[in-house]
Amino acid sequence: ENDITRPKGYTVSWHSNPEIEKHHFGHAHPMKPWRLTLAKGLIMAYGMHAAMDTYVSRPATKEELEDFHSEEYLDYLKSALVTVPDDNEIKDFNLGNTDCPIFEGLFNYCSMYSGASIDAARKLCNGESDIAINWSGGLHHAKKAEASGFCYVNDIVLAIVQLLRKHPRVLYIDIDVHHGDGVEEAFWSTDRVLTLSIHKYDGMNFFPGTGDLxxxxxxxxxxxxxxxxxxxxxxxxxGDQQYVWLFKTIVGMCVQRFQPTAIVLQCGADSLAGDRLGRFNVQVQGHGACVTYCKSLGIPLLLVGGGGYTPRNVARAWAHETSIAIGCDGKLNPTIPQHTPYRSHFRHETIFPTLEEILGDPRGNKNTDKKIREIVSSITEQLRFVNN
Ligand code: ZLM
Ligand code: CA
Ligand code: ZN
Structure with missing residues (x-):
């Protein structure tokens, strides 16, 4: 029995387009847009779409994309063919390599996921949504004129540019296992955006090699x-205990000092245990607790996706986080219909797949509580220089 209803007192909008999911980065590439089809399958099997305003997003326009990206880069991205590009082009735009291949419909894919983030930001600006969601966005590595780490267009930067038209201060939070370098760089010289990224850092041994304390x-x-x-x-x-404590402590301090009027949370699911590229042991519960905390602040909130390379875990996390946004806080009580075409991806799990513990190769925890406390002290000192 499904008893999901529209949350009272606030509005959640879900921005997506099935076109996005159909693109392929190529054989064995870790980024699989069809993980979005899995996530959507869970969200809809639970009936959560009934509790949100749902929008089929449209491609971002050239003008909108030029709010961040250079015209030459966009022109090349649009004309790029599935052929071996010449050396100059690889050099100029970092396109057409194993991380950032040129695939069929590439420009369409980029403009669609960006259009969804821009639409979501506009709903927050005009007050039609309190929480806006685009799971196809969150591509945080893209630069002004350069593709990087599976990201070609930086939809997050484009969305924040929209938010800045109405909002004096935007807090950007990034829980993807990788450093959110593209967003950080885009707003490097302004005090109107405070960027916070939590990530694995091991110098040049882990992509993108930046993001030290x-x-x-x-x-x-x-x-x-x-x-x-x-x-x-x-x-x-x-794991969850240290991660969620760090998240709440640091985000709490940032909100107190910076007083953001809008928050963008990049929910990269590669910080989950068992991720193909990740290194953390965060569970769906801990990842979701970050969303719960942001929602509790009562500030307009944009949720975007990001990384996530074990598709069934990505789908669980984003379905669970959608449930948090609409106020079910993971306490859904439906049974996934037996006939969903996605069941095979969730193997032996029958009901409540979003709350089950992720079983992956156990990763030894190399983070001491002492180190965690040192990070908090250092950021406490840094925030003394941040005034709204
Ligand atoms: N090689 N195929 C995160 C972006 C991470 C750079 C090392 C490529 C891969 C990876 C691609 C099928 C986000 C690097 C990696 C192998 C130079 C990265 C294609 C496996 C494959 O099997 C693969 C042939 C590929 C790419 C692994 N790439 C793992 N890690 C990173 C980029 C993006 O989650 O933050 C946001 C969406 N790249 O480490 C190399 C240095 C290229
Ligand atoms: Ca991050
Ligand atoms: Zn990542």
């Missing part, structure tokens, strides 16, 4: 962006 913004105190980049470098195997 001392990377806090421009060196010059004259630059308004000074102190407005926060980085939380972690080691392998962190």
């Amino acid at each position: 001392d990377r806090t913004g421009p060196d010059s105190e004259e630059n308004p962006g000074a102190h407005h980049a926060i980085n939380v470098p972690l080691s392998d195997g962190i």
Whole structure:
């Protein structure tokens, strides 16, 4: 029996387009847009779509994409063919390599996931949504004129640019296992966006190789962006207890000092246990607790996806987080219909798949409580320089 109803007193919007899910990065590439089909299958099997305003997103326009990206880069992205690009083009735009291949419909894919994030941001700006969701977005590595780490267009930057039209201060939070370098770089010199990324850091041994604790913004105190980049470098195997404590402590301090009027939360699911590329031991519960905490602040909230390379875990996490957004807080009580075409991906699990513990190779926790406390002290000092 399914008793999901529309949350009272606030509105959640879900922005997606089935076209996005049909794109393929190529054989064996870890980024699989069909994970979105799995997530949508769970969200709809639980009946959660009935509790949200649902929008089929449209592709971002050239003008919208140019709010961040260079015209030359966008022109090349649009014309790029599934052929071997010449050396200059690889050099200029980092396109057409194993991480960022040129595949069929690439520009369509990029403009669609970006259109969804822009639409979501606009709903927050005009007050039609309190929480807006785009699980196909969150591509945090893309630069002004460069693809990077499976990301070609930075939908997060484009969405924040929209939010800045109405909102004086935006807090960006990134729980993907990778450093949110593209978003950090885009807002490096402004005090209107505070960027916070929690990630695995091991110098050049883990992509993208940046995001150490001392990377806090421009060196010059004259630059308004000074102190407005926060980085939380972690080691392998962190679990829910440490992760959620760190998240609440640091985000709590950021909100108190910076007083954001909008929050963007990148929910990269590669920070989950058992991820193909990740190194952490965070469970769906712990990952979701970060969403619960952001929602509890009562500030307009944009939720985007990001990484996530074990598709069934990605789907569980984002379905669970959708349930948190609409106020069921994971306490859904439906039974996944036996006939869902997605069952094979969830193997022996029958009901409540979103709440089950992720079984993966156990990863030893290399994060000591002492190190975690040192990170918090350092960020506490940094935030003394942040005033709204
Ligand atoms: N090689 N195939 C996270 C982006 C992470 C750079 C090392 C490529 C892979 C990876 C691609 C099928 C987000 C690097 C990796 C092998 C240079 C990365 C294609 C396996 C495969 O089997 C693969 C032939 C591929 C790519 C692994 N790439 C793992 N890690 C990172 C990028 C993106 O989650 O943060 C947001 C969506 N790249 O480490 C190399 C240095 C290329
Ligand atoms: Ca991150
Ligand atoms: Zn990632």
